[in-house]
Amino acid sequence: MGLGTFWGISAGAGDPEWLTLKAVRVLQAVNWVACPQNAAGQPGLAYQIVRPWLQPGQTLLPLPLPFVTQPELLQAAWEAAAEQLAPLLEQGEDVAFVCEGDVGLYSTFAYLAQALRQRLPDLPIQVVPGVCSPLAAAAALGSPLALGPEKLAILPALFALAELEEACAWAEVVVLMKVASVYPQVWQWLAEKGWLQRASLVVWAGWPQQALFPTLDGLADYRPPYFSLLILWPQNRSSPRVADLPKGS
Ligand SMILES: C[S@@+](CC[C@H](N)C(=O)[O-])C[C@H]1O[C@@H](n2cnc3c(N)ncnc32)[C@H](O)[C@@H]1O
Incomplete structure (x- = not known):
């Protein structure tokens, strides 16, 4: 057999x-x-x-x-x-x-x-193959994950902020998976750069308890669960968010 x-x-x-x-x-x-x-x-x-x-x-x-x-x-x-x-x-x-x-x-x-x-x-x-969390998160935010010439970096976890700095120097879109364990340090780093509005956090994408944070303003004390990911557009992309597209007649 x-x-x-x-x-x-x-x-x-x-x-x-x-x-x-x-x-x-x-x-x-x-x-x-x-x-x-x-x-x-x-x-x-x-x-x-x-x-x-x-x-x-x-x-x-x-x-x-x-x-x-x-x-x-x-x-x-x-x-x-x-x-x-x-x-x-x-x-x-x-x-x-x-x-x-x-x-x-x-x-x-x-x-x-x-x-x-x-x-x-x-x-x-x-x-x-199937729907991975970075794409599920972008869809939940109503935003394309990457467009045109944008380079995309996905970090599986963050061991040093220098890695994030490096990714942001290279890519126009940076996805930080397993962000929960380093969230306070990442929030602080974004705040110092004035980038809180360039980052979005998606918690439990696709689950009934899904939570969306289109910007990180005011979220210094938030503690995301393990099933959270952060998407950062370091160049402040003015990409078309699906939610913002003009409605057809
Ligand atoms: C071990 S990885 C698994 C990734 C998974 N295989 C995928 O394709 O997305 C676990 C990490 O994926 C992210 N993740 C997976 N599912 C998620 C969801 N539904 N919402 C938000 N983040 C999720 C979180 O960052 C979590 O810490």
């Missing part, structure tokens, strides 16, 4: 209607749906997003993939998850692993796929 296929399914950044038709088709065709667990050991956000599309009789496999940075802990988690999934794939079963946002943007999918390929070198792996 041949190996099953390991699918990376992008669940999109929040709204279940952001799943692509292909993501839904594949999700509904497999018997096994794997997803990251949350810190409480329950099926995590990706599962919450895809839940409306799942079918009775499908088996959910929540995998403990902790939010840690230590390489040895991460490696051990990917190995353990691969050990759990490999026997199913060896039996010819297809497995869909769902991830929040796009599976190709700062996601665990690639590490898990690699751990599986080490066990099963001929494993077929397929990826379904």
Whole structure:
């Protein structure tokens, strides 16, 4: 019997209607749906997003993939998850692993796929792309993310303000993911530059609790949650915001 296929399914950044038709088709065709667990050991956000599309009789496999940075802990988690999934794939079963946002943007999918390929070198792996959080956030703000010749920089996290300075010298649009942990320092830096009105913050894009802050004025004491990102237009782009376009007659 041949190996099953390991699918990376992008669940999109929040709204279940952001799943692509292909993501839904594949999700509904497999018997096994794997997803990251949350810190409480329950099926995590990706599962919450895809839940409306799942079918009775499908088996959910929540995998403990902790939010840690230590390489040895991460490696051990990917190995353990691969050990759990490999026997199913060896039996010819297809497995869909769902991830929040796009599976190709700062996601665990690639590490898990690699751990599986080490066990099963001929494993077929397929990826379904989806709505990533920078694009979801720009849409929520009613603004194009990048236009014409603008260069776009996406920083996965910020370890030093010098990195932000460097990105702003190069790009016309800078996206700061995982901004929560450095928000007070970033706000202060923007305030010193007089750039609070050039930055927007989007919290929980696509979720019922979504919050939009088109500028950072007055938000010194705000503490955003982990699912927040900041978009900065350092050159003060006067881009057309969809919300501001003249209405057709
Ligand atoms: C590990 S990354 C995952 C990115 C995801 N794979 C994607 O395609 O957007 C987690 C970070 O993405 C951002 N993020 C993901 N979903 C978000 C959402 N719905 N609203 C705002 N930020 C989000 C936050 O900055 C969060 O700290």
